[in-house]
Amino acid sequence: MFRMSCERAISRREFLRSAAGIGTATAMFFGLPLRAAALPPMPKTIVVTFGGGARDEETFAPEGQRYIPRLLEELIPQATFYTQVVNRGILGHYVANAGLATGCYETFDNFMPIAPSNPTIFEYYRRDRQRPASDVWVIAPSNGFDHIGESNHTLYGHGLGATVVLPKQLLTLANHHAVADCDQLLRDNYESPIASPLTAKRQDSLHGMAELMKLSMDDFLAHARKSQSPDELSLYIAQHVMQTVAPSLLWITLHDIDIAHSGAFSLYTEAITRTDSICADLWKSIQSNPEYAGKTNLFLLPDFGRDSDMSPGGNGFQHHRTGDALSRTTWLMAMGPNIRQSVTVDRPVQSVDLVPTLAHLLGCNARFSRGSLLTEVL
Amino acid sequence: MIASPASLQSSDFAKYPSQARDLAQRYLPTLTRLPVAFLAVFLRELMGYDWQFPVERAETEAQLHTLRNRGDLPNLQQTLARFDSLPIAPCFQRTGWAAQPSRAVEEMTAFLWSAGAMDAFHVAGAAYGDQLAQIRVQQEKVRDRLCIVIVGRDATGEQDLFRHLRPHGICFENVSAGGGLKAVMSLLEKRAQADPVPYAHWYVDGGETHDSGARAGVNSISYGDLAPTRRNLLQYMVTARSLGSVGPEELRSRMMQMGPTQLGNSQGGSDEVLRHFELSVLKEGAGTQIFSTTFVQWTARELLRRARPDTLVLRYAPRQADRPMNELISVEDGEQELDPRGSLVDAEMGAYYTWINLNRLHGEENCRFISWHESGTTAIAVSPALAKGTVSTQTCDVEQLLHWSLG
Numbered sequence: 018m019f020r021m022s023c024e025r026a027i028s029r030r031e032f033l034r035s036a037a038g039i040g041t042a043t044a045m046f047f048g049l050p051l052r053a054a055a056l057p058p059m060p061k062t063i064v065v066t067f068g069g070g071a072r073d074e075e076t077f078a079p080e081g082q083r084y085i086p087r088l089l090e091e092l093i094p095q096a097t098f099y100t101q102v103v104n105r106g107i108l109g110h111y112v113a114n115a116g117l118a119t120g121c122y123e124t125f126d127n128f129m130p131i132a133p134s135n136p137t138i139f140e141y142y143r144r145d146r147q148r149p150a151s152d153v154w155v156i157a158p159s160n161g162f163d164h165i166g167e168s169n170h171t172l173y174g175h176g177l178g179a180t181v182v183l184p185k186q187l188l189t190l191a192n193h194h195a196v197a198d199c200d201q202l203l204r205d206n207y208e209s210p211i212a213s214p215l216t217a218k219r220q221d222s223l224h225g226m227a228e229l230m231k232l233s234m235d236d237f238l239a240h241a242r243k244s245q246s247p248d249e250l251s252l253y254i255a256q257h258v259m260q261t262v263a264p265s266l267l268w269i270t271l272h273d274i275d276i277a278h279s280g281a282f283s284l285y286t287e288a289i290t291r292t293d294s295i296c297a298d299l300w301k302s303i304q305s306n307p308e309y310a311g312k313t314n315l316f317l318l319p320d321f322g323r324d325s326d327m328s329p330g331g332n333g334f335q336h337h338r339t340g341d342a343l344s345r346t347t348w349l350m351a352m353g354p355n356i357r358q359s360v361t362v363d364r365p366v367q368s369v370d371l372v373p374t375l376a377h378l379l380g381c382n383a384r385f386s387r388g389s390l391l392t393e394v395l
Numbered sequence: 396m397i398a399s400p401a402s403l404q405s406s407d408f409a410k411y412p413s414q415a416r417d418l419a420q421r422y423l424p425t426l427t428r429l430p431v432a433f434l435a436v437f438l439r440e441l442m443g444y445d446w447q448f449p450v451e452r453a454e455t456e457a458q459l460h461t462l463r464n465r466g467d468l469p470n471l472q473q474t475l476a477r478f479d480s481l482p483i484a485p486c487f488q489r490t491g492w493a494a495q496p497s498r499a500v501e502e503m504t505a506f507l508w509s510a511g512a513m514d515a516f517h518v519a520g521a522a523y524g525d526q527l528a529q530i531r532v533q534q535e536k537v538r539d540r541l542c543i544v545i546v547g548r549d550a551t552g553e554q555d556l557f558r559h560l561r562p563h564g565i566c567f568e569n570v571s572a573g574g575g576l577k578a579v580m581s582l583l584e585k586r587a588q589a590d591p592v593p594y595a596h597w598y599v600d601g602g603e604t605h606d607s608g609a610r611a612g613v614n615s616i617s618y619g620d621l622a623p624t625r626r627n628l629l630q631y632m633v634t635a636r637s638l639g640s641v642g643p644e645e646l647r648s649r650m651m652q653m654g655p656t657q658l659g660n661s662q663g664g665s666d667e668v669l670r671h672f673e674l675s676v677l678k679e680g681a682g683t684q685i686f687s688t689t690f691v692q693w694t695a696r697e698l699l700r701r702a703r704p705d706t707l708v709l710r711y712a713p714r715q716a717d718r719p720m721n722e723l724i725s726v727e728d729g730e731q732e733l734d735p736r737g738s739l740v741d742a743e744m745g746a747y748y749t750w751i752n753l754n755r756l757h758g759e760e761n762c763r764f765i766s767w768h769e770s771g772t773t774a775i776a777v778s779p780a781l782a783k784g785t786v787s788t789q790t791c792d793v794e795q796l797l798h799w800s801l802g
Binding site: 283 | 505508509510511513514517520524558680681682683685686688689692693696714717734736737738740741743744745747748751755
C-alpha cells in the first residue's frame, strides 16, 4: 500500500522541481548557507493544521494545484517541503490533532471530550522553559477540541497546558445580546452535529480570555459579520493574539475542509482554496509583525488525507475511513529564518515527528513523544 | 469470557426479520465456525436479507454455501485466518451481541482503530473481496450494462468538463441538447421492456421525477419525491442535536434502527425492497438528506454495489446553496437558494465516481457509460465501441451519441 504513496511523492516532487526550480535536501545541504546564523536564540513557532483532512489530488498533485495557488506561488519557494508524511494513528480529526500535539498516536474515542493521555508540546514547553499560559495559545474552530491544550498525564497537565480559544464559543458569547447574524460561522463539523450549550463557568472563562487578549466584542462581532467561514474567524483571532499577546507558541487548527463529509466536492475544494488563502495571509501577518518578523518558524500540514477514489470501502474524497495509503499520507511545509528554502524531502516521515522537532527548536524535551527529529529543518 | 461464535444459538437471531432468521438458523453450524470479526460483518449484511435485491440474496446464499464448504477451499481458509488473527474486541464478551450486529461492528471498528489493527482488518476484507468476486463470476452471466449520467441542469459554464473521464473515452464538445432527455428516457424504457428483470433498470433524479408517469419495468427514485421522509429524518436529527447528549455515532446507530414506518416512507409503495433501499440511502449516506447532488451520487453507488443494474440513468439537479449546519438540517419549508454552478462541479465528480463503481462490476469491459451536460454542449462517452482519450468537435445530438456508444 505504500507503493502508491511513494508514486504520489514522486509526482509532487517532480512538479515542485519544475515549478520552483528546487532541489532535494541532500543536494541543497551543500549549497545554501543557513540564515539561522543570524537567528536570535529562541524563535517563535506557529503550527497550522491545514484543515480537516485534504488529499494530494486536491492540493499538490498536478490536478489539485488549481486549488492552492498561494501556497504554490508565495509559500513553497520559501519552504522545506516534506512530500511523504504518514499518519499511522486513528484518522479522526480530534484524536489525530491531539496526536500531532503530543507526538504520540493517541487512541481515545474521537467523539468524546477527552484530554490527550500523553503530554502536549504546550506542556513540555511551558514546564521546561517556565513559560506562563499566556505564552502558548491554541485556536481551534470546533467545540470538540476543548481539551486539546492539556493532557491528563500524571507528570504534566495540572495547569501546564495552553490557552485554548474556540472562536465559535466566543462568538456565541458575543452574540448573547446581539442579533444572531453570524450563524454561518457557528457551523460545526458535518459529522459532529451536536450543539453543546455554554455553561456559566465556561462563560466566565471566555470573558477572562477575551480580556487577556484585549478583544473588543464589538470589533469581534463586526469582523465576524464580514467573515465567510469559521476558519476566517480563527485567522482573525490568531492575528489579534499575535498583535496583543505575541505568544511564543501558537497552534491553529483549521477545519473548514471537513465540509467534504457532506459529499459536495465543490464545497470541499472551495474550502481548500480558502484555507490556502488563510495560510498565505497568516505568513504575511508574521512578516509584518515586529514581534514575529524574521524570528518565526511556521509549520503547515494536514492532519491526514482522505480516502482514495479507488478504495472500494470508501467514497473517495468524502470521508477518511478506510485507512488506505492516500488517507494516511500527506505533506508538511516548514519555513522560517532557520529553515532552508526551496528544498524537498522525499524520505517518509511520520506526523508524530513534528513534536520532537518543535521541542528541539523551542528548547524543551518532548520526553514521551514517539516521533523522530525532522533533521532537515534543524 | 468471550462469547465466541461457537456459543451462538438460534435464539440470538430471534429478532431478525423472518427470512433472515430462518437462513441464519439453517446455517448455524457454519456460522459458529467463523472468525468473530468476520461473523459480525457478515451477520450485519445477513440481517437485511428480507429486503435485499434478488442478486444480493442469491449472493448471500452462495456465500453461505461456500463458507459451509470452506474445508475444501484453501484460499478461503487462508483469508478467514486473517480475520482470526485480529485482536478480539471487548464487545464480543457480551452475550447476545449477535442480536445487534450493526452495533457490534461499530464497536469492533472503533476498537480495531485504537488497537492499530485497522489496516490488518482492511487487508483481510480485501482478501475476502477477492473471494467474493470469484463467487460472483460463477454466479452471474456477463450483463450488457449501460449507465447515463445527466449533469449541469441550469449551469452553463463548462470549461474542462469531465477531465477525469476524458482519458477513457471520446469527449464530444458540440452536442445539441434538443430532444436529449427524451432520447435517454426512451432508451431506458426500451431496455426495460426488452429485458424485464426485476430491479435491473433504474432512474434516479436529484429533483422531482422527470415525467412522473410510471415506466414499465423501471424503478424510479427522486430526491424531491422523498421530501417527506427526509423531513422526518431531519426532524429526528434536530431533536437529537437540541438534546446535546447524543453523540454522532450514537445518533447514527439510532437512525440505522429506524424503519420505513417510523419515518413515514411510503414512496416505494407496497414494494418493501424499494422502501428499505430508499431509506438506507437517507440513513447511511452522509449528506444525502441535505444535498441533492450527494443523494444522486450515493444512490448510484449503492445501486451499483447492491442491485447491479443493467440500465442506470442519473439526472442531477441544482442542490441548495451552502448554509450553516443548523439551517441545512432545519425542517422549515420555504424557498431555498440554489447553487447550479457548484452542483455542476459536484455532479462532474459524481459522474466520475459512478464510472469507477460501474467498473467494479463483473463484465466491466462491456459496460457503456455516457455523461452529458444538459445545459451545455459537452458529453463524454466511454464504450468498447469507441476510442479513448479523443475529442470530437463534430455536431451531434444525444440520440446519435447513444447510438454510437451502443455500437
